[in-house]
Amino acid sequence: xxxxxxxxxxxxxxxxxxxxxxxxxxxxxxxxxxxxxxxxxxxxxxxxxxxxxxxxxxxxxxxxxxxxxxxxxxxxxxxxxxxxxxxxxxxxxxxxxxxxxxxxxxxxxxxxxxxxxxxxxxxxxxxxxxxxxxxxxxxxxxxxxxxxxxxxxxxxxxxxxxxxxxxxxxxxxxxxxxxxxxxxxxxxxxxxxxxxxxxxxxxxxxxxxxxxxxxxxxxxxxxxxxxxxxxxxxxxxxxxxxxxxxxxxxxxxxxxxxxxxxxxxxxxxxxxxxxxxxxxxxxxxxxxxxxxxxxxxxxxxxxxxxxxxxxxxxxxxxxxxxxxxxxxxxxxxxxxxxxxxxxxxxxxxxxxxxxxxxxxxxxxxxxxxxxxxxxxxxxx
Amino acid sequence: xxxxxxxxxxxxxxxxxxxxxxxxxxxxxxxxxxxxxxxxxxxxxxxxxxxxxxxxxxxxxxxxxxxxxxxxxxxxxxxxxxxxxxxxxxxxxxxxxxxxxxxxxxxxxxxxxxxxxxxxxxxxxxxxxxxxxxxxxxxxxxxxxxxxxxxxxxxxxxxxxxxxxxxxxxxxxxxxxxxxxxxxxxxxxxxxxxxxxxxxxxxxxxxxxxxxxxxxxxxxxxxxxxxxxxxxxxxxxxxxxxxxxxxxxxxxxxxxxxxxxxxxxxxxxxxxxxxxxxxxxxxxxxxxxxxxxxxxxxxxxxxxxxxxxxxxxxxxxxxxxxxxxxxxxxxxxxxxxxxxxxxxxxxxxxxxxxxxxxxxxxxxxxxxxxxxxxxxxxxxxxxxxxxxxxxx
Numbered sequence: 001x002x003x004x005x006x007x008x009x010x011x012x013x014x015x016x017x018x019x020x021x022x023x024x025x026x027x028x029x030x031x032x033x034x035x036x037x038x039x040x041x042x043x044x045x046x047x048x049x050x051x052x053x054x055x056x057x058x059x060x061x062x063x064x065x066x067x068x069x070x071x072x073x074x075x076x077x078x079x080x081x082x083x084x085x086x087x088x089x090x091x092x093x094x095x096x097x098x099x100x101x102x103x104x105x106x107x108x109x110x111x112x113x114x115x116x117x118x119x120x121x122x123x124x125x126x127x128x129x130x131x132x133x134x135x136x137x138x139x140x141x142x143x144x145x146x147x148x149x150x151x152x153x154x155x156x157x158x159x160x161x162x163x164x165x166x167x168x169x170x171x172x173x174x175x176x177x178x179x180x181x182x183x184x185x186x187x188x189x190x191x192x193x194x195x196x197x198x199x200x201x202x203x204x205x206x207x208x209x210x211x212x213x214x215x216x217x218x219x220x221x222x223x224x225x226x227x228x229x230x231x232x233x234x235x236x237x238x239x240x241x242x243x244x245x246x247x248x249x250x251x252x253x254x255x256x257x258x259x260x261x262x263x264x265x266x267x268x269x270x271x272x273x274x275x276x277x278x279x280x281x282x283x284x285x286x287x288x289x290x291x292x293x294x295x296x297x298x299x300x301x302x303x304x305x306x307x308x309x310x311x312x313x314x315x316x317x318x319x320x321x322x323x324x325x326x327x328x329x330x331x332x333x334x335x336x337x338x339x340x341x342x343x344x345x346x347x348x349x350x351x352x353x354x355x356x357x358x359x360x361x362x363x364x365x366x367x368x369x370x371x372x373x374x375x376x377x378x379x380x
Numbered sequence: 381x382x383x384x385x386x387x388x389x390x391x392x393x394x395x396x397x398x399x400x401x402x403x404x405x406x407x408x409x410x411x412x413x414x415x416x417x418x419x420x421x422x423x424x425x426x427x428x429x430x431x432x433x434x435x436x437x438x439x440x441x442x443x444x445x446x447x448x449x450x451x452x453x454x455x456x457x458x459x460x461x462x463x464x465x466x467x468x469x470x471x472x473x474x475x476x477x478x479x480x481x482x483x484x485x486x487x488x489x490x491x492x493x494x495x496x497x498x499x500x501x502x503x504x505x506x507x508x509x510x511x512x513x514x515x516x517x518x519x520x521x522x523x524x525x526x527x528x529x530x531x532x533x534x535x536x537x538x539x540x541x542x543x544x545x546x547x548x549x550x551x552x553x554x555x556x557x558x559x560x561x562x563x564x565x566x567x568x569x570x571x572x573x574x575x576x577x578x579x580x581x582x583x584x585x586x587x588x589x590x591x592x593x594x595x596x597x598x599x600x601x602x603x604x605x606x607x608x609x610x611x612x613x614x615x616x617x618x619x620x621x622x623x624x625x626x627x628x629x630x631x632x633x634x635x636x637x638x639x640x641x642x643x644x645x646x647x648x649x650x651x652x653x654x655x656x657x658x659x660x661x662x663x664x665x666x667x668x669x670x671x672x673x674x675x676x677x678x679x680x681x682x683x684x685x686x687x688x689x690x691x692x693x694x695x696x697x698x699x700x701x702x703x704x705x706x707x708x709x710x711x712x713x714x715x716x717x718x719x720x721x722x723x724x725x726x727x728x729x730x731x732x733x734x735x736x737x738x739x740x741x742x743x744x745x746x747x748x749x750x751x752x753x754x755x756x757x758x759x760x761x762x763x764x765x766x767x768x769x770x771x772x
Contacts, residue, residue, distance in 0.1 A: 001382060001383060001384065001385060001386075001389075001449055001681060001682060001685065002381065002382045002682070002685075002686065003381055003682040003683075003686060003687075004686055005381075066381060067381040070381065257757070273754050274750055274751075274754075276754070277701070277750040277751075277753050277754045277757075278701075278750060280698075280753070280757075281698045281701045281702050281750070281753065282672075282702070284675075284676065284679060284698050284702070285672040285673070285675045285676050285679075285702050286672070286675075287675075287679075288675035288676065288678050288679045289671060289672060289674075289675040291381070291383065291675075292383060292675065292678070295381075295383055306671060309667070309668045309671050309672075312668060313668060313672060367661070370660070370661045370664040370665075371657075371660070373664040373667060373668070374657075374660035374661065374663065374664050377664070377667055378640050378660070378663055378664065378667060379640075380640070380644075380654050380655070380660050380663070
């Protein structure tokens, strides 16, 4: 059992620190970035093989150890470096490595690792939220193609994406889960329409995606037809380890502490100081739970049900931090979508708080995560 | 970075678990808990034969050379099995102070008896006026030709009624809350002027109030340097804090497991309670708190194995602040989900509940440790600013 970095790891930390100092862009929110900004940043990372950081070398990743991965996340959070679009490198990539054909891997993995293709995720539908398996978007096999009809919703960044990975219904026999397939679809295909949904932070991140007689080659089916649910579960596990958002929380708490310290009134406000300490302590626990999960992942084992706990605790903490920031800002939090006047530090406080309410809903709502834990961790 | 236990550590944990589950069944525990001594002299003796007491001491001092990882694993298993032997007061509090501060002659006089289970020692540092502040000390030590005279009143001396000698904190100089001027003295129990008033404490075990009236002790009773005891005292209390957290974590695991098992068999409305979603989610909340607590224990193990003192202080306060809240939640929900039987003496759940309630207070509660955590954070950032200024 050991926490200290080796000499090689310390050298790596220095390399990352130096590189980030030279290459970090002047914006930090990947969801708010334009497509061009995001792709520039991803391609800058890709040149260093630092875009698909969780990938092994054979697929164009850096093949990092858990410790290297930890150092990378820490250093990015320290300088407030932007995240990357998770749908390609974090979600679709690992799916293709595990379930894709050699042709699918050759077609897509290099584009993901090089940052030349942006992805989005077609899961939820108007009638299929927490009950995802009741999804209705239909893919009908006609010769060498699927004809796709239906609608996806809450599709983050669909308006910037080149490709979408979708759960579609290819059969109606047996349990609802059994007729679901995992399909890759080019967003430029005729018959796809993307309509914006404006969220309560006043921004456009979310979309509805409509499919009308969209032709998709059967070679874009990942895994077997009707086995998409297995892939979806695999992917949810992968999403959860990242969704805890530990490095981001660390950066935010450091910022909030500095802001409290810089304020004559907040500095001596015992209630604020206590809440900061409570959240920082919660974050320490979460950080080590996350490290344990990363270690499991690095050993090649699939994430266990514990990752559901990470999702729950991580999103609760993110929301608590956002809530505290709004309160700390006081009147400075209220200017809405305008240039901040008095306290620029709190310019994004309400926006983050508002959109942050989505975190306990997406990726499998926290209530669904509790169902998962009840079943798989406690055997109920 | 590596979070795995060695084979030896895993074997140690397994053997402690086995011993505790065999030696400490619930009926046995109830007899021991109700006894005047509050522990089992037989089992304590057996632990000495198994050399558990010698575990976290250096080989040079006659111990096994194990560190905080092994200590916390052992405490965790004692917590899981509701083992209330006086390990923490003897081995962690008194024993560690003797090994850190004692000279060769003191170590030779006191450690062998501790290791084989024949002698017991208690740390007498707390005073009610100071709540949890280890620097708070009204008790006075005045040097004279024959050594020192001690006067004062000590509270909540853990396992005091069973102690053969006390390690007494007294002030040589300075104001009541000053960290400087504190000294520790080894005082045998039959010394004139000592009065011991024992009582059982919540959750098992005993403690005492210790009154010192003109207690005359020789100069060689001084442990360490005069007036310089604070640093060692604080570090030992920090270690005891995380050790008691590990014990609490073990008890939390047991409470969760017992609750899940009970709700699988208890039927109401014709179905097992475990099938009801609101109760499933409550047990999941308990499970998550147990998981997070495990992470905190892991963090503490790592910090106490290789961290510097500043990191250890923060780790101890963070760990206790978290575990106090989490243990209270798990204990309260375990009682709630058991229903009426959960508030009776008949079931072990109520006994775990009391043990965890006492844990919350020992060495400082969540409020105290959150405050300390905040203050330590400010000191650390001040000193790193100073370092940066110096470097510039």
